[in-house]
Amino acid sequence: MKALDGLTGLRFLAAFYVFVFHIHLRLPLSFLPAPAETIVSMGALGVNIFFVLSGFILTYAHLKDFPASELPTATYYKSFMLKRMARIYPAYLVGLVLCLAVSIGLNHYPAPFPLVVALDLTMIQSYFPSLAMLWYGGGAWSVSTEFFFYLLFPFLLPLLLKVSGTNLRYILVAVVVASSLPGLYYALHEHTVRFQTTYAFPPSRLPEFIAGVILGLLVLRHNFRVSERVTLGLIIFAALYLAKFGARAPGYTVHNFVALPAIMALICVLAQEDKSLLFRWVGSKPMQYLGRISFSFYIMQLPILVLLEGLMLSKFVVASDLYLAIPILAINLVLAAVLYEGVEKRAHKFLSSRIAKLYNIKALQPVKNLV
Template sequence: MQEVAGASGRRRLDSLTGARFLAAGLVFFCHLATSGFFVPGSAPATGLMTATKTAGTVGVSFFFVLSGFVLTWSVRPADTYGGVLRRRLVKIFPNHLLTYALAMVVYASAFTPLGTALLNLLLLQAWSSDPMVFLSVNGASWSLSCELLFYVLFPLLLPLLRRIPARRLWWWAGGVAAAVMLMPLVAALLPAGQTLPRTGSWLDGVSIERLWLVYIFPPVRLLEFALGILMARIVQSGRWIALRPAWTGLLVVAAYVLGLYTPMLFTVAAVTVVPLALFVASLAQADSADAGTPLATPLMRRLGEASFAFYLIHGIVLEYAGELLVREHRAPSTGQGVVVSLLTLAVSLALALAIHQWFETPLVRWFGRPRPRPVVPAEAGSSLGR
């Protein structure tokens, strides 16, 4: 998740900032469906579980495509590898460390082995195919393990993708999207191995190894990040087609509905990656043309700016609320489940806004400042802008 702001004279992408909150909200409702706030097997529990099958996966995929797009959009001509990496690490690690510590205090320290806790702390958990590792401590942070790889490779990947002639960008974007769509077939070549237990969720009977490869494994998710880079280049080079956000948004909705009926390995990203890539690019194009969208309002922009904190804190709030219900041995009624759900949403949002305002923003400003460096001859320097 990135700070969506223009650089080098480019406009701010306020619509993409607002869209970040929608994506984080989808992840929230996905996790709400498995929170146990509604009686298992009841109509509300079943309906919520059915409706949110695509929610978490489309939210995460949006963020991965967005990461590649925004980093490419905001890169500065004089940027160095160290400068880009420092700004990205400062963006994710303070909030990660804060929510990691909170999760350990609230619940995770009681059952998290030291080695697993260390992997999570260093954002290396997604490299393990063991769900007790990649979903450890603060479960949502597994995606930051992927983002960390993206940030390390971006200064090396961007110059390579910049060599692609503008007339061929759509072909390359199509090829990368096709690779994402084919990954479930690649995963099917793996032995099924252990499957997830039947609990009434969308993951019933899904192979853990295959799900990990398609959904969690950082090098595979790098494809969506690379697609975001290519889509940014398409918009920057003036090769964008006349697709408005309203139409690409409808494509995302259609893909979301389709994902409710496809096998889970295809729901993860295969059925949504193309609409999401088009949606991200269309919002950026609209902002560049000063054609405002409902996602660019001050309220949506404010919520979008706090979406990273919201993404990391909401699972802890849901887990704590769930523990309170279990501790009291209560099976909440439908009305109580709705009230608890709304309370967790409100508390998560309030905490996210506070974290963003008084913790994240000051640290990013302080540690993200450019550091003075020795002056070197022009021919000896190197930058991402070349």
């Protein structure tokens, strides 16, 4: 397994966990044993993997850009943000257009629909908690929040580069604890605090991204390693914890103090160049391809879910139609491959070359399509 192959596969596992969670919200998987159903109901934590992994991979890809730990120039910042847009926006826009087509076809629009569309189109929905998770934003809020991280990354990385390895470890512990606080606050005040404020609002999720950046620096600059045995233990402990206590505290991110160490340990193991024994399958060729289409997989489930919700409102589909989960997964996979091959990959290559010419830099070489 080459370096980062496993992280490519991990992206799909995270997207699949979120997919199962979204299906469970609409077609409850009540046939599962209670502990397994509880873990599925915690599938929103799959987004945590995206956020931590994003910080790690961006650090891997751009560490060489800050040899002197200096803040970015205006030119670098513009090119960085344009590259980010080239990476995510074409597929994101296709997903939004498909959601719009579905809503028009069903004649069903969430109010205030023009404002919701405008916020989603500009990827700023997560800044408005009351509207953040409506319609396309039900899943696309995470892209909006991720883009907030992109805005900060070129300033965050050089600042953290000035910190010693020992202090980075202390900061990482503090950041993991801080990542649980918004969820804890919601769990204690769920009747008076809007859920989206502590879950989708970008600053409330920033600690998860920072954790990924720090982990990247520890692994790449300070030779930080976690054994597979410890990683497996943390994953099993997190699964047992969520199965037992996951449903007892609302807010999902309240469980970050357990979930994030397991996520970070897994990322650390998968990022190591030496072959993994326990997790080698995550970096297999099929998983690599699924990882490459994972963003399109995440995006394509959103219009599918809008369609499913519309059919459920019209009673054409009912919550007990669990058999639909398998064909929905198959359709999602096919559409994700089509979107990736036909739009995401081609648009990224084309736009990246134009940006390179505009700023007289080398064309963007994506790291396993993770950045």
